[in-house]
Amino acid sequence: MADNKSLYPIKLNGKYGYIDNTGKIVIEPKFEYGEEFYGELAVIGIGDNFGFTDKAGSIVSSEEFQDVFEYSEGYTVVELNGKKGFVDEKGNLKIKAVYDEANGFAEDLAAVQIGYKWGFINKEGSIVIEPEYLAAYDFSEGLALVQLGGKLGYIDKNGKIVIEPEYDYAHGFSEGMAAVQVNGNYGYINNKGEMVIKPKYSLVNDFSEGLAAVELNNKYGYINASGKTVIEFKYDWADSFYEGLAAVAIEDKYGFINKEGKEVIAVKYDNVDVVSEGLISVEVNGKWGFIDMEENFVINPVFDEVSKFIDGASKVLFENRTRYIDKKGEYIWKVE
Numbered sequence: 001m002a003d004n005k006s007l008y009p010i011k012l013n014g015k016y017g018y019i020d021n022t023g024k025i026v027i028e029p030k031f032e033y034g035e036e037f038y039g040e041l042a043v044i045g046i047g048d049n050f051g052f053t054d055k056a057g058s059i060v061s062s063e064e065f066q067d068v069f070e071y072s073e074g075y076t077v078v079e080l081n082g083k084k085g086f087v088d089e090k091g092n093l094k095i096k097a098v099y100d101e102a103n104g105f106a107e108d109l110a111a112v113q114i115g116y117k118w119g120f121i122n123k124e125g126s127i128v129i130e131p132e133y134l135a136a137y138d139f140s141e142g143l144a145l146v147q148l149g150g151k152l153g154y155i156d157k158n159g160k161i162v163i164e165p166e167y168d169y170a171h172g173f174s175e176g177m178a179a180v181q182v183n184g185n186y187g188y189i190n191n192k193g194e195m196v197i198k199p200k201y202s203l204v205n206d207f208s209e210g211l212a213a214v215e216l217n218n219k220y221g222y223i224n225a226s227g228k229t230v231i232e233f234k235y236d237w238a239d240s241f242y243e244g245l246a247a248v249a250i251e252d253k254y255g256f257i258n259k260e261g262k263e264v265i266a267v268k269y270d271n272v273d274v275v276s277e278g279l280i281s282v283e284v285n286g287k288w289g290f291i292d293m294e295e296n297f298v299i300n301p302v303f304d305e306v307s308k309f310i311d312g313a314s315k316v317l318f319e320n321r322t323r324y325i326d327k328k329g330e331y332i333w334k335v336e
Helices: none
Strands: 008-012 015-019 025-031 034-038 041-046 049-053 067-072 075-080 083-087 093-099 110-114 117-121 127-133 135-140 143-148 151-155 161-167 177-182 185-190 195-201 211-216 219-224 229-235 246-250 253-257 263-269 271-276 279-284 287-291 297-303 314-318 321-325 331-333
Touching: 008 025, 008 034, 008 321, 015 034, 015 041, 025 041, 075 093, 093 110, 110 127, 110 135, 117 135, 127 143, 143 161, 161 177, 177 195, 195 211, 211 229, 229 246, 246 263, 253 271, 263 271, 263 279, 279 297, 297 314
Parallel strands: none
Antiparallel strands: 008 015, 015 025, 034 041, 041 049, 067 075, 075 083, 083 093, 110 117, 117 127, 135 143, 143 151, 151 161, 177 185, 185 195, 211 219, 219 229, 246 253, 253 263, 271 279, 279 287, 287 297, 314 321, 321 331
């Protein structure tokens, strides 16, 4: 179906429209502004306000909004008359704009602020956890981080405190553990609040694919869920694992390692970005290009900025102009 096609925003003669991955204009440039599609809708400009278009180019918003924020789980946070509400994937204001602040939905609940206190609503807009917290964060693995009495703890979806608020800094749960700070150092607790990895690290990432990047004595390495060091502490920066690879840096050079700690992309580039559709964007001497997994340059580093490939197309910036390229580096869209 055409509706499942990826569409990409373009600007032509001062107006925004959309192309497909062959460069064909699918939605004629007619909007004041245009963002990427998330789900079935994209944010577009209507005068000084914002609305939504579908993939047929029809404005589907029931209102014009002053601002538009994050999209998650089929809902987008919007601002109307200074208050936050939620729009569904048909562009309808599904949850009225009555909140002072709002986060996106996570695990079917969204944190919202009324006055100075935060609580949670469901996708019908009903308050399911009363606003009583100074801060509230997304649910993850059934628990949400909240601030109560100046400290951070965790509640379940019934609003019951599962882990008492006793931490100054803490993360959400990932793979059964959450990073918490004790006496200036980070360790990890389980979902019962038990300290399972002692707090000795100065900085930590969440667990991802069984490993977590942590900093000790100004160097980064990786530990497993038992707290055992599995990749030695030798990096000046390290990112989380994603699809078996993690970006790392030694001094000011970047590359990728696998879960055995082997460099699969040499740590020699000025910067690296995500792996997308088998290609990795890398920076060399201030310009970006793409290499394959054997480190062959498939697309030479000539661009000022690049983005990840989506359905075979990447948005790039060349000589201050936005263009789109295919996976051979050929332009599918450019305006001279």
